[in-house]
Amino acid sequence: MKAKVAVCLPGGGAAGAMFQIGALAALEDALEGLDVSRFDLYVGSSGGASVAAALAGGLPIQRIYRAFLDPADAYFGLERKHLLRIDFAEWRRTVPAVIAAFSEGAGAFMRGGAPPSAALWEQLDRLADALPAGLFSLEGYERFLEEFFIRRGVPNSFFAMPRPLRILAHDLESAELRLFGAGDAAEVPVTRACIASMAIPPFFSPVRIGDRHYLNPGGGQIVHADVAANEGADVLVVVNPLVPVRAEGGGLRDRGLLTIINQAIRIGSSRAIHDQCRAAQAQGKAVLSIEPEPAEGLLFFGNPASFDVRRRILEYAYRHVRSLIAQAADASHPALTRAGWTLRPARSEPSRPAQVSG
Numbered sequence: 001m002k003a004k005v006a007v008c009l010p011g012g013g014a015a016g017a018m019f020q021i022g023a024l025a026a027l028e029d030a031l032e033g034l035d036v037s038r039f040d041l042y043v044g045s046s047g048g049a050s051v052a053a054a055l056a057g058g059l060p061i062q063r064i065y066r067a068f069l070d071p072a073d074a075y076f077g078l079e080r081k082h083l084l085r086i087d088f089a090e091w092r093r094t095v096p097a098v099i100a101a102f103s104e105g106a107g108a109f110m111r112g113g114a115p116p117s118a119a120l121w122e123q124l125d126r127l128a129d130a131l132p133a134g135l136f137s138l139e140g141y142e143r144f145l146e147e148f149f150i151r152r153g154v155p156n157s158f159f160a161m162p163r164p165l166r167i168l169a170h171d172l173e174s175a176e177l178r179l180f181g182a183g184d185a186a187e188v189p190v191t192r193a194c195i196a197s198m199a200i201p202p203f204f205s206p207v208r209i210g211d212r213h214y215l216n217p218g219g220g221q222i223v224h225a226d227v228a229a230n231e232g233a234d235v236l237v238v239v240n241p242l243v244p245v246r247a248e249g250g251g252l253r254d255r256g257l258l259t260i261i262n263q264a265i266r267i268g269s270s271r272a273i274h275d276q277c278r279a280a281q282a283q284g285k286a287v288l289s290i291e292p293e294p295a296e297g298l299l300f301f302g303n304p305a306s307f308d309v310r311r312r313i314l315e316y317a318y319r320h321v322r323s324l325i326a327q328a329a330d331a332s333h334p335a336l337t338r339a340g341w342t343l344r345p346a347r348s349e350p351s352r353p354a355q356v357s358g
Helices: 013-030 047-056 061-069 088-111 116-130 139-152 183-187 190-198 224-230 257-282 294-301 307-330 334-339
Strands: 005-009 041-044 165-171 177-180 207-209 212-215 235-239 286-290
Touching (some): 005 047, 013 047, 013 061, 013 235, 013 294, 047 190, 061 307, 139 190, 165 190, 165 224, 177 183, 190 207, 224 235, 235 257, 286 334, 294 307
Antiparallel strands (some): 165 212
């Protein structure tokens, strides 16, 4: 009987999505009988949610890969303005409270009615409650993704997707995991589920769906392998870009707060996904785990809007995964054996899309 194969695409933001695209393009090029757009199940979150949705919708990975390699290719014309859009509604809600907190704190300090430190801390407590739920809104990215799906013939309905798709997010108030694409959560538009999964605090505001709000809680989101195993997958291909960075000689601290937060998320996420993979293997599943080398982690701290950064991640992922798959084939990896994939014969001209110079 043919094995059921699932691909799991945990988050990692835009840079993580670039690694996943390059890795999957290499995987398809390296293995005979593998079509990345014909897996039996796609599970994604954060940046991996959009990649999973595009592939479940039947888009070819090689075309997506070429599009991101070429800055002149308008196939997926994502721009910074689609993601970094100020959440003005949220700021309008909170700015008056922030101003009031500052005014009352300054007034109490000037009147001397309370010790200055006590007045200051009281207003700082109020100020913390008045901060916006997120700096940016993902509504612009949702509209962009909707238009992209229309142009490329990808349905914006889980029911109409050619392949089963699950997108993971968490309910803000209850903290419960929500599997968009399963049960009553299949009624949500795919693009709405994608942005709910991308809402990483404090950068993006939680996304409202019905009367609930959803977000991506970082390391707590890493349950992809468990979801795939519970849905009957026999072979799991896990493309995880979130590995802790190993910076020889130090230097991460000097890169500032965002780098430190990123590293903390990577540490927790990596441990969680490894635990999930071990649990899946204990259930008799074959797991092919694809990750970047920790020593190459600084690649992922660049700005993915930069063509040079994007190209370096894509090409590193492609070369790295071609090497990993060659080793896996030599070792008769259980995932390759059970799925019936074999290494393609060596060719003088690889099928990999041509690099763009410059």
